[in-house]
Amino acid sequence: MSSTTITRVRRPGAALQRRRTALAGWLFVSPAMLLFLVFVAGPFVFAIALAFLKWDMLTTPEFVGIQNFATLFSDPILPQVLLNTFVFAFASIVTHLVLGLLLALAVNRVASRAIGYFARVAIFFPFLISWAAVALLWKYVLDPTFGYVAQYLAGIGIEIPNFFADPAWAMPAIIFIDLWHTVGFTFIIMLAGLQTVPSELVEAARTDGATSWQIFWNVTLPLMSPTMFFATIITFIGAFQIFDPIQIITRGGPQNSTTTIIMYLYEKGFQAFDMGYAAAVALLVFLIIMGVTVLQFIGRRKWVHES
Amino acid sequence: MTLLPPATDSREDVIVRVERSRRRRRRPTVGGVIVDTVLVIFGILMLSPLVWLIVQSLTEAEFAFAAPPNWLPVPFTFDNFADVFEYMPFFQQFGNSLLLAVISTAGALFFSVLAAYAFARIDFRGSRTLLVLMLSALMVPGQLVIIPIFILMRQLGLVDTLASLWLPALINVFQIFFLSQYFKTIPRELDEAARLDGAGHLWILFRMLVPLSAPAVAALAILGFEASWNGYFGPLIFLSSPENMTLPLGLVTLQNGFGAAPAVIVFAAITMVVVPLLVVFLAFQRQIVESVASTGLKG
Numbered sequence: 001m002s003s004t005t006i007t008r009v010r011r012p013g014a015a016l017q018r019r020r021t022a023l024a025g026w027l028f029v030s031p032a033m034l035l036f037l038v039f040v041a042g043p044f045v046f047a048i049a050l051a052f053l054k055w056d057m058l059t060t061p062e063f064v065g066i067q068n069f070a071t072l073f074s075d076p077i078l079p080q081v082l083l084n085t086f087v088f089a090f091a092s093i094v095t096h097l098v099l100g101l102l103l104a105l106a107v108n109r110v111a112s113r114a115i116g117y118f119a120r121v122a123i124f125f126p127f128l129i130s131w132a133a134v135a136l137l138w139k140y141v142l143d144p145t146f147g148y149v150a151q152y153l154a155g156i157g158i159e160i161p162n163f164f165a166d167p168a169w170a171m172p173a174i175i176f177i178d179l180w181h182t183v184g185f186t187f188i189i190m191l192a193g194l195q196t197v198p199s200e201l202v203e204a205a206r207t208d209g210a211t212s213w214q215i216f217w218n219v220t221l222p223l224m225s226p227t228m229f230f231a232t233i234i235t236f237i238g239a240f241q242i243f244d245p246i247q248i249i250t251r252g253g254p255q256n257s258t259t260t261i262i263m264y265l266y267e268k269g270f271q272a273f274d275m276g277y278a279a280a281v282a283l284l285v286f287l288i289i290m291g292v293t294v295l296q297f298i299g300r301r302k303w304v305h306e307s
Numbered sequence: 308m309t310l311l312p313p314a315t316d317s318r319e320d321v322i323v324r325v326e327r328s329r330r331r332r333r334r335p336t337v338g339g340v341i342v343d344t345v346l347v348i349f350g351i352l353m354l355s356p357l358v359w360l361i362v363q364s365l366t367e368a369e370f371a372f373a374a375p376p377n378w379l380p381v382p383f384t385f386d387n388f389a390d391v392f393e394y395m396p397f398f399q400q401f402g403n404s405l406l407l408a409v410i411s412t413a414g415a416l417f418f419s420v421l422a423a424y425a426f427a428r429i430d431f432r433g434s435r436t437l438l439v440l441m442l443s444a445l446m447v448p449g450q451l452v453i454i455p456i457f458i459l460m461r462q463l464g465l466v467d468t469l470a471s472l473w474l475p476a477l478i479n480v481f482q483i484f485f486l487s488q489y490f491k492t493i494p495r496e497l498d499e500a501a502r503l504d505g506a507g508h509l510w511i512l513f514r515m516l517v518p519l520s521a522p523a524v525a526a527l528a529i530l531g532f533e534a535s536w537n538g539y540f541g542p543l544i545f546l547s548s549p550e551n552m553t554l555p556l557g558l559v560t561l562q563n564g565f566g567a568a569p570a571v572i573v574f575a576a577i578t579m580v581v582v583p584l585l586v587v588f589l590a591f592q593r594q595i596v597e598s599v600a601s602t603g604l605k606g
């Protein structure tokens with residue numbers, strides 16, 4: 001430190017000054033860069049290499065060329081797994097965006113402070129609870145004998161299916177639980193977006209005789225489109241990687257009806273210890289997420305209103 | 308029905324109209340009452356699983372999960388909570404979760420702040436390339452890199468330790484990007500002034516930029532803590548002994564593992580996780596909600 005002051009007094013040349021700045025820059029960035037190399041970039045390259053190997057982590061790794069990628073195309077379960085994942089992601093986007101926006105619109109116009117506070121807490125709090133707690137709790141809530149949903153519905157003569165044992169109902173049940181858990185996030189994003197809609201515009205439209213519906217459709221919604229776009233991308237990326245509730249509640253069953261791509265990756269890599277194939281599946285996830293995100297950004301020009 | 312606007316708008320007309328519409332919005336309308344009612348009912352439905360959870364955990368085991376559902380803990384007992392400790396090392400796992408969350412959050416923020424300063428304030432060759440390289444990693448799913456990291460941790464003999472979880476958490480590219488963007492909104496003239504007074508990089512960063520960025524740092528800290536506290540995938544892969552587990556994994560093991568606990572005890576354990584969280588949330592509601600809204604990061 002003291003040498004720094006001395007050289008500064010001596011007014012070093014511009015070149016020395018520049019080198020000193022560069023050194024400071026690299027010094028500040030080096031811890032993060034080192035961690036980045038060890039825990040992100042390195043593992044990324046290693047994962048690509050791993051996809052060309054056959055390795056169970058016990059015996060010597062064996063180079064198998066593109067065999068793992070070829071297996072991706074002949075895997076009899078993978079199409080079902082991808083379909084499950086896309087169904088979940090699509091249902092997740094639609095339900096979260098629609099319900100999140102409706103709730104934000106409702107809370108935004110509530111007159112009573114108490115009701116607004118209660119609604120915000122009730123809608124948002126589940127998002128903060130760990131998936132582990134949420135999944136265990138809902139396993140009982142939806143239980144056909146112990147759960148109160150079944151008990152109330154039985155009271156009015158409706159018998160609910162055994163959701164998590166029925167291949168037709170397991171995925172819808174997971175989608176529903178995910179909505180309960182995560183809609184608070186979408187809701188908060190939408191509420192923040194609504195607050196950026198200038199109230200003068202809404203007032204002006206109202207004084208000009210526009211109905212609430214017209215205002216929503218022609219003023220609020222276009223101004224909300226950047227927020228909706230952001231929420232769509234974030235929801236897709238999150239939903240495509242859904243894992244926790246599925247591993248905890250159904251473990252992919254019954255009959256693979258809830259096996260999503262990350263659940264499949266976990267089974268292959270950390271239960272069957274087929275590390276090479278798991279890496280190939282992980283690369284597929286990476287490519288799909290990147291591809292869909294790029295597509296969404298291309299589509300953005302069409303339906304997002306830029307002010 | 309809104310009156311049609313007159314052909315010519317005088318200033319007064321506009322003011323009168325705005326005043327009128329403002330008054331109309333304050334008066335309770337039929338639509339407003341319906342929206343309020345729907346929201347209250349919706350809120351109650353959202354909270355009902357949590358109320359049910361807490362009530363069952365406070366009810367004597369043989370009377371819990373009754374049909375029709377009980378919404379009051381009768382007969383009341385705390386025994387289920389006492390029994391939790393016979394099935395899982397709750398406080399040990401609570402401590403593990405806390406330690407992991409604190410180290411991950413504080414460590415990641417420290418390294419992110421340093422890197423963000425370099426990217427925002429120091430012009431050095433290669434900085435742009437490096438930032439773009441790091442940002443492209445945002446698209447890489449964590450599950451892709453976790454396989455090699457698992458192999459690495461096995462080589463280092465760190466599997467089944469908390470270090471296998473907090474070491475990879477020390478790098479957070481999103482934080483670096485978010486903070487460097489935030490630093491850029493702070494006028495650079497402040498740095499120049501401090502430098503003229505003899506301040507070095509570290510003083511400018513930690514005594515000036517970080518305090519000025521307190522809202523951003525706090526938001527990232529809240530989100531980082533939340534993600535670490537609630538994480539499941541990492542602990543599931545790295546941790547195996549109950550005394551090393553974090554709470555989420557401990558809860559699931561309590562229900563799935565050998566000698567699984569009865570439902571009321573699982574519920575008592577979940578309650579012991581959820582109720583403190585609710586207290587923290589109600590105390591810091593504004594900060595937590597704002598941190599989610601401002602960064603838009605999904606836990």
